[in-house]
Amino acid sequence: MPVPIEKLRNIGIVAHIDAGKTTTTERILFYAGAIHKMGNVDDGTTETDFDPEEAKRGITIYSAAVTCKWKECTINLIDTPGHVDFTAEVERSLRVLDGAVVVFSAVEGVEAQSETVWRQADRYHVPRLCFINKMDRIGASFERVLEQMRKRLNAKPVPLTIPIGAEHGFKGIIDLVRRKALYFDSASQGRTITETEIPEDYVEIAETWRSQLIDIIAERDDAAMEQFFAEGDLPEETIFRILRQATLAGELQPTFTGTSLHYVGVQPILDGVNRFLPSPLDVPPVTGINPRPKKNEPTELVRKPKNDEPLAALIFKIVADKHADLCFVRVYSGVLKSGTRLLNPRTGKKEFCSQMWHIQADAREKIETDFVEAGDICGVIGPKDVVTGDTLCEQQHPILLESIAFPETVISMAVEPETSGDRKKLEDALSRLARQDPTFKAKINEETGQTIISGMGELHLEILKERLQRDFNLNVRVHKPRVSYRETVKNKAEAEETFQRSTGGENTFASVRVRVEPFDSEQPITVISLLPPETLPGELEMVVREAVKESAQSGGILGYPLIKTKITILGVGYRPGETTEESLRAAATHAVQSALTKADIGLLEPIMKLEVVTPSEFVGNIQGDLNQRHAKIFASEHREHLTALQAEVSLARMFGYSSHVRSLSQGRASFSMEPLKYDLAPQSVLNEMLG
Numbered sequence: 156m157p158v159p160i161e162k163l164r165n166i167g168i169v170a171h172i173d174a175g176k177t178t179t180t181e182r183i184l185f186y187a188g189a190i191h192k193m194g195n196v197d198d199g200t201t202e203t204d205f206d207p208e209e210a211k212r213g214i215t216i217y218s219a220a221v222t223c224k225w226k227e228c229t230i231n232l233i234d235t236p237g238h239v240d241f242t243a244e245v246e247r248s249l250r251v252l253d254g255a256v257v258v259f260s261a262v263e264g265v266e267a268q269s270e271t272v273w274r275q276a277d278r279y280h281v282p283r284l285c286f287i288n289k290m291d292r293i294g295a296s297f298e299r300v301l302e303q304m305r306k307r308l309n310a311k312p313v314p315l316t317i318p319i320g321a322e323h324g325f326k327g328i329i330d331l332v333r334r335k336a337l338y339f340d341s342a343s344q345g346r347t348i349t350e351t352e353i354p355e356d357y358v359e360i361a362e363t364w365r366s367q368l369i370d371i372i373a374e375r376d377d378a379a380m381e382q383f384f385a386e387g388d389l390p391e392e393t394i395f396r397i398l399r400q401a402t403l404a405g406e407l408q409p410t411f412t413g414t415s416l417h418y419v420g421v422q423p424i425l426d427g428v429n430r431f432l433p434s435p436l437d438v439p440p441v442t443g444i445n446p447r448p449k450k451n452e453p454t455e456l457v458r459k460p461k462n463d464e465p466l467a468a469l470i471f472k473i474v475a476d477k478h479a480d481l482c483f484v485r486v487y488s489g490v491l492k493s494g495t496r497l498l499n500p501r502t503g504k505k506e507f508c509s510q511m512w513h514i515q516a517d518a519r520e521k522i523e524t525d526f527v528e529a530g531d532i533c534g535v536i537g538p539k540d541v542v543t544g545d546t547l548c549e550q551q552h553p554i555l556l557e558s559i560a561f562p563e564t565v566i567s568m569a570v571e572p573e574t575s576g577d578r579k580k581l582e583d584a585l586s587r588l589a590r591q592d593p594t595f596k597a598k599i600n601e602e603t604g605q606t607i608i609s610g611m612g613e614l615h616l617e618i619l620k621e622r623l624q625r626d627f628n629l630n631v632r633v634h635k636p637r638v639s640y641r642e643t644v645k646n647k648a649e650a651e652e653t654f655q656r657s658t659g660g661e662n663t664f665a666s667v668r669v670r671v672e673p674f675d676s677e678q679p680i681t682v683i684s685l686l687p688p689e690t691l692p693g694e695l696e697m698v699v700r701e702a703v704k705e706s707a708q709s710g711g712i713l714g715y716p717l718i719k720t721k722i723t724i725l726g727v728g729y730r731p732g733e734t735t736e737e738s739l740r741a742a743a744t745h746a747v748q749s750a751l752t753k754a755d756i757g758l759l760e761p762i763m764k765l766e767v768v769t770p771s772e773f774v775g776n777i778q779g780d781l782n783q784r785h786a787k788i789f790a791s792e793h794r795e796h797l798t799a800l801q802a803e804v805s806l807a808r809m810f811g812y813s814s815h816v817r818s819l820s821q822g823r824a825s826f827s828m829e830p831l832k833y834d835l836a837p838q839s840v841l842n843e844m845l846g
């Protein structure tokens with residue numbers, strides 16, 4: 156039975172590595188009946204970490220979408236990885252999700268990656284609930300985490316449950332709204348919940364928390380404020396209604412606590428998901444562009460989450476399977492039917508949707524109705540020539556949804572097969588991996604003939620190397636990882652190029668004039684057209700745009716991809732009958748290259764954000780070493796006996812840091828590092844390249 160759209164929740168669980176996302180997801184799936192036996196991260200038996208590589212490392216590498224049912228709602232749940240090298244997995248999930256549960260560890264609190272995911276969720280306006288987990292561990296402090304959330308994330312957490320005790324003395328939670336104590340029976344793996352009055356010694360504490368909650372709610376609504384003054388309290392429905400509005404607006408975050416490992420406090424999060432997080436109807440309609448606008452047709456299109464709108468679906472993840480690739484698709488509008496041919500507007504090709512599945516981690520349940528309605532997420536088998544971020548739509552109603560923006564790769568290394576006969580096999584395997592993982596790129600260096608793979612960090616490349624062996628049975632040799640540079644332009648420059656040829660009495664002609672200039676945007680290259688309407692037919696204008704973009708992507712003067720650059724199409728010389736796609740492409744490519752030669756080129760290098768957490772006695776060692784690496788340390792914070800240093804540092808100076816930091820701290824410091832930005836590389840590096 157299709158689910159009514161207002162009862163649908165597309166939710167992600169996000170957090171810093173090891174905060175307990177996978178464990179919490181496992182508990183959720185168990186309580187929501189999607190699995191019958193509870194697994195454990197530490198034995199490698201959880202439902203979502205089904206990849207052998209994940210089980211081995213105990214970390215979630217590939218996020219899996221799982222469907223489950225809690226009370227009246229159907230929840231599509233995506234477990235996302237916490238390791239910074241897999242930020243793209245989080246990024247692509249956030250783009251298609253309507254709400255998120257952010258898990259924090261009650262001991263470690265707000266960590267570097269919690270900040271990153273919080274900012275990502277802000278960027279995509281994703282409403283959030285929070286769960287302060289691991290209340291059973293030594294050093295757990297509910298209030299400290301709340302304070303850090305306010306200070307470091309600028310969050311407005313609103314506790315709905317508070318802990319009874321902490322560390323070994325953590326016994327259960329108090330439901331503040333209903334003024335009840337909840338105890339979760341571990342023999343039934345938390346399924347049996349005993350509800351009692353609040354213990355005597357917690358009554359006053361709970362009342363203080365509760366009145367803070369009521370104040371926050373009453374302040375937001377005049378009628379509620381009046382009711383509060385008249386009656387001294389607010390009814391449950393009013394609290395939930397106002398809190399839901401504020402959560403959807405991203406102004407407050409309902410916050411829960413417990414320990415998912417020991418089965419405490421998870422069901423209230425599920426009630427919170429149903430109650431406070433948005434259905435697809437509560438988020439703004441999706442927008443896209445019309446890839447082939449006819450005369451007087453708008454270029455921007457808006458599609459509401461309704462079944463009677465034309466189909467707009469986004470492929471947000473592709474998983475390789477033994478038999479066929481499985482595309483994870485979010486249906487924004489219209490109905491996706493199996494057995495239909497759909498348009499991929501990026502390639503202009505038609506793709507066949509042969510089957511649709513709801514995913515229960517590694518198990519799949521075929522969708523009996525053979526259709527999926529607006530707002531839902533499902534797995535589709537059939538599309539072949541697609542990449543993550545592609546749109547699927549009806550041929551007569553084309554729409555191109557904004558593709559998912561992924562960070563630039565920062566590190567690369569050469570790889571070659573151990574036996575030269577495996578060269579073709581390597582090429583196929585790399586292209587398959589790149590289809591699944593948009594932050595992984597593989598290309599052949601034309602000068603040296605070497606295959607170069609690039610990714611987000613040393614661990615990312617190491618895992619990809621292991622996958623080549625495990626999934627594709629390919630043994631490869633790898634060279635030392637190197638920094639991936641980028642180019643940009645420092646000044647504005649314009650150029651015009653003409654392509655003219657006459658063969659066998661036939662003339663071909665096209666000219667293109669472009670301007671290149673520095674431009675800060677999330678997209679590496681921004682192409683805009685200032686062509687007056689009807690300069691040339693719409694489809695040829697798309698050809699010019701594409702050629703300009705491709706030329707910039709294929710590399711600047713030094714051969715590195717261009718970023719932070721805007722290219723404006725200023726003019727096109729068009730002669731009906733003589734101007735062909737090929738001539739336009741050639742003129743556009745030459746015009747871009749000429750303009751780049753005129754503009755001053757800047758070499759950009761990846762700058763990383765680094766956080767090192769170390770027992771305080773090693774701070775001196777670590778700081779001294781960071782200074783030698785020319786790191787800019789911008790924050791140093793004491794957390795109990797630990798010190799957290801935050802710094803910006805050039806990736807070129809950080810190779811092999813993991814073993815170095817261990818030797819500086821007798822193995823006791825940990826660090827996380829993620830790409831922050833691209834900055835101008837020192838002149839010496841540029842000079843070396845220019846020879």
Ligand SMILES: Nc1nc2c(ncn2[C@@H]2O[C@H](COP(=O)(O)OP(=O)(O)OP(=O)(O)O)[C@@H](O)[C@H]2O)c(=O)[nH]1
Pocket residue numbers: 170171172173174175176177178179196197213214215235236237238288289290291292413414415416417
């Ligand atoms: N004491 C305690 N340990 C927990 C709790 N929740 C999770 N853990 C443990 O913390 C570790 C990390 O848990 P995961 O669930 O894998 O965390 P994650 O956030 O999914 O981590 P990644 O998948 O690597 O990003 C495991 O050893 C869990 O058993 C908890 O509530 N209390």
